[in-house]
Each structure stands twice: as C-alpha cells, then as structure tokens.
Amino acid sequence: MTDSLAIDAAETVDGRDQERGSDFARLSRRIVQAGLLERRHGYYALRLGLVAVCFVGGWAAFFAVGDSWYQLLVAIFLSLVFAQVALVAHDLAHRQVFRSRRSSEIAGLVAGNLSIGMSYGWWMDKHTRHHANPNHEDHDPDVAPDVLIWSVEQAAVSRGLSRFLGPRQAFLFFPLLTLEGFNLHVASFRALSRPSLRNRGLETALLVVHVAAYLAALFAVLSPGKAVVFLLLHQAIFGVYLGCTFAPNHKGMPMLRGAERLDFLRRQVLTSRNVSGGRVVDTVLGGLNYQIEHHLFPSMPMPNLRRAQPIVRAYCEELGIDYLESGLFSSYAQALRHLHEVGAPLRARGSVADPASSK
Structure with missing residues (x-):
C-alpha cells in the first residue's frame, strides 16, 4: 500500500516538477507562500472534540432511551455522527491533522475501524489510487x-449486475446508496485477507x-424487531450521507481511459467539481466541496481550502483551464444526467431486443 495521500506541496515543488509540470509548481509556490499548508491544530482539536462528544452522547442517549421506538431518532442522529467520523478519518489519512504517519494511522484506526467499522488501511489504499488517477477508467x-x-x-462491455442496472441506474442511484454503509463494512472485512494490508492483525x-x-x-x-429496524435505518442513512458527500465531486466530470494523459494540474482540475454553498455546506460535506483544491493539495487542512480557492481559481483563469463550481443540487443533477446518458446504449439494446424476443 502506498502512502501518497499525504503529498506535501512544498516537497512537490522541489522534487516533482518534472512529473507534475511547471504549471503546478508555480501554483504550489503561491500556496506555500500564503501559508495554507500549515497545520491547524486548534481547529482540529475543536472539530475532533465535538465529533467525539456527539459520538459518546449519541450512544449515551441510546442506552438512556431504552427499548422504545424513539430510538429511531437516535439511529438518525448516530448515522450523521458516523459520517462525520468517516470524514475525520479522511482528513487523518491525508495527514491534515498530524504530520507523522504513525500518529495519523493510530487515530485513523480508532476513528475508522473501532468507531464506525470501516477498515482504515483498505480505504486509504483505495483512496490513494483514486487521487493518483481521478476518473480514469483503468x-x-x-x-x-x-x-x-x-x-x-463500460456500457458496451458490461455484464451481470451492472448490465442489468445500467439502463435505469440514474433512477436507482440514491436508493442504492442506502446499501453503501453495508458495502463499506463488507469490503473492509474482505480486505483483511490481503497480505499487503498494513497492521492486518490490529485492523481485524x-x-x-x-x-x-x-x-x-x-x-x-x-427487542429483536426494534434492533433490526434500528440497524437498517442507521446503516442506510449513513450510506446515503457518505454517498451524497462524495458523489458531487467527480461524477459527471470528464472520464479518462487507456493511455490518455494530462499533466497533474489539469488531471486534477478537469476531473473535479467544487460545490458552492457557504459554511453550512463546508461543515456538512467536511470540506470536500472544495474538491479541486483538495485534489491539488491533499494534505492541506480543511479550513484552509476555502482560502485557497480564490488563488487556485485565479490561476486556472490565467492558464485558460476550466474550473467548475456548481450548487449542491445542480451537482447531483449533473451526476444523474451523466449516469442516464451512459446507460443509453443499454436502453437502446433492450428496445431493439424486445420485438425479437416477443416473436
């Protein structure tokens, strides 16, 4: 497993100019000079403290309410808290909180594995590959x-479940997100069989x-019935929240495939979408609404992304690079429209096949 989630732009300027291009090096120098890669210890102490209080308070309320259908309100609250813990684990993996890998890893294991049942090592490996090649089909x-x-x-060669769901996937997207929480748990346990997983025994x-x-x-x-309903509701809302947090970032943006290559700056900017909405959206989405800035500078602390945005946007304008920012609901509409469009070949194939099959 690589550890490239914690790329530091200061190091990038010195050692990765050839790989990432001089355009990114010049932007990096502006960001470093603005002090936007410096750690925000006070912010993260407050944020982690509030999330921890909500997590403990949610479970305290669970035990206090007891065997009651009012527990469904607790389930909803805890699903939101679980998602916020996942967002904290994301920042830890990028070393936005601690500079050292060991401190980040220990905190990430507590937040991910122990608190919400999601493998920190599995997710970090997956997310590293995403950051290296966002929206690249291969x-x-x-x-x-x-x-x-x-x-x-992908539609042309689809098989099995994706081929079956493809024609109607835009309509099924949000219902399918109710299963994402369960999928994260299953994928986490499946990853434990990989010898390459760091700290496999501890993660298990x-x-x-x-x-x-x-x-x-x-x-x-x-009671057994209430327990099952609580579990289903809690995990469903948890999955929808996380899915709605990550879906606006890249879905519906340009896709890359094969040997198609862009320099680092353009690869990250052109495949990412920012989401506007102010500080409420910043909090709800954990700063991932500044997806362009986050992909360019993964180790930048979340509260600095807002300050980096005008620098990055102005620089992209200088170079004539498209910089996309949409409202939250507009971003969902773009993602769903893309899903519907790529499913068109499967719908056309089905409509052609229907008359023949009825004869």
Whole structure:
C-alpha cells in the first residue's frame, strides 16, 4: 500500500516538477507562500472534540432511551455522527491533522475501524489510487463498473449486475446508496485477507470489536424487531450521507481511459467539481466541496481550502483551464444526467431486443 495521500506541496515543488509540470509548481509556490499548508491544530482539536462528544452522547442517549421506538431518532442522529467520523478519518489519512504517519494511522484506526467499522488501511489504499488517477477508467477504483457504469465504453462491455442496472441506474442511484454503509463494512472485512494490508492483525481485532459491541448493544437494549429496524435505518442513512458527500465531486466530470494523459494540474482540475454553498455546506460535506483544491493539495487542512480557492481559481483563469463550481443540487443533477446518458446504449439494446424476443 502506498502512502501518497499525504503529498506535501512544498516537497512537490522541489522534487516533482518534472512529473507534475511547471504549471503546478508555480501554483504550489503561491500556496506555500500564503501559508495554507500549515497545520491547524486548534481547529482540529475543536472539530475532533465535538465529533467525539456527539459520538459518546449519541450512544449515551441510546442506552438512556431504552427499548422504545424513539430510538429511531437516535439511529438518525448516530448515522450523521458516523459520517462525520468517516470524514475525520479522511482528513487523518491525508495527514491534515498530524504530520507523522504513525500518529495519523493510530487515530485513523480508532476513528475508522473501532468507531464506525470501516477498515482504515483498505480505504486509504483505495483512496490513494483514486487521487493518483481521478476518473480514469483503468486506474480509479471509484469508477470501476462493479454495480454502476460510468462511461459508454463500460456500457458496451458490461455484464451481470451492472448490465442489468445500467439502463435505469440514474433512477436507482440514491436508493442504492442506502446499501453503501453495508458495502463499506463488507469490503473492509474482505480486505483483511490481503497480505499487503498494513497492521492486518490490529485492523481485524478492531473491526471485530466494533461489530461485536455494536450488535451486542442493539440486541441487549432493544427487542429483536426494534434492533433490526434500528440497524437498517442507521446503516442506510449513513450510506446515503457518505454517498451524497462524495458523489458531487467527480461524477459527471470528464472520464479518462487507456493511455490518455494530462499533466497533474489539469488531471486534477478537469476531473473535479467544487460545490458552492457557504459554511453550512463546508461543515456538512467536511470540506470536500472544495474538491479541486483538495485534489491539488491533499494534505492541506480543511479550513484552509476555502482560502485557497480564490488563488487556485485565479490561476486556472490565467492558464485558460476550466474550473467548475456548481450548487449542491445542480451537482447531483449533473451526476444523474451523466449516469442516464451512459446507460443509453443499454436502453437502446433492450428496445431493439424486445420485438425479437416477443416473436
């Protein structure tokens, strides 16, 4: 597993100019001179403290409410808190909080594996590959045609579930997100079989402890029926929240494939979309609404992304590079429109096949 999530722009300027191009090097110098890569210890102390208080408070409320249908309100609250913990784990993986890998890893294992049952090592490996080649059909695991298809080329060779869902995938996208929480847990346990996974024994132990404690709490406090409903509601909203956080960032943006290559600056900017909306959206999406700035400078602390945006936008204008920012609902519409368009070949194939099959 690589550790490239924590790329520091200061190091990039010195050692990666050839790989990433002089355009990015000049932008990096502006960002470094503005002090936007410096750690924000006060901000993260407050943010991590608030998330921890909400996490503990949510479970305290769960035990206080007892065997009641009011627990569905607790399930909703805890699903939002779980998503915020996942966003904290994301920042830890990028070393936005701590500079050292060890400190980031320890905190990430507690936040990811122990707190919400998601493998920190598996997710970090997957996310590293995404950052290296966003929206590249051959290299970005986030656009692999496992369930949904993301290009007409994928539609042409689709098989199994993706072929079945493809014609109607735009309408199924949000319903499918209700399963994303379960998918993250399953993928985390499947990743434990990989010899390349760092700290595999510790990751396994923490995931097992999380699942055992979570299920024990539910079935000890609630009747079996209420426990199942709580679990389904909690995991469904958790999955929808995370899906709605990550979907606006790249879905519907240009796709790359084969040997198609862009320099680092253009590869990150042209495949990413920012989401406007002010500080409320910043908090809800964990800063990922500044996706362009985040992809260019992954180790930049979340609160600095807002300050980096005008620098990056102005620089892109200087170079004539398209810089896209949309509203939250507009970004979802663009993503759904893209899903519908790439499913068109499968819909056309089905309409051609129908008359023949009826004879």
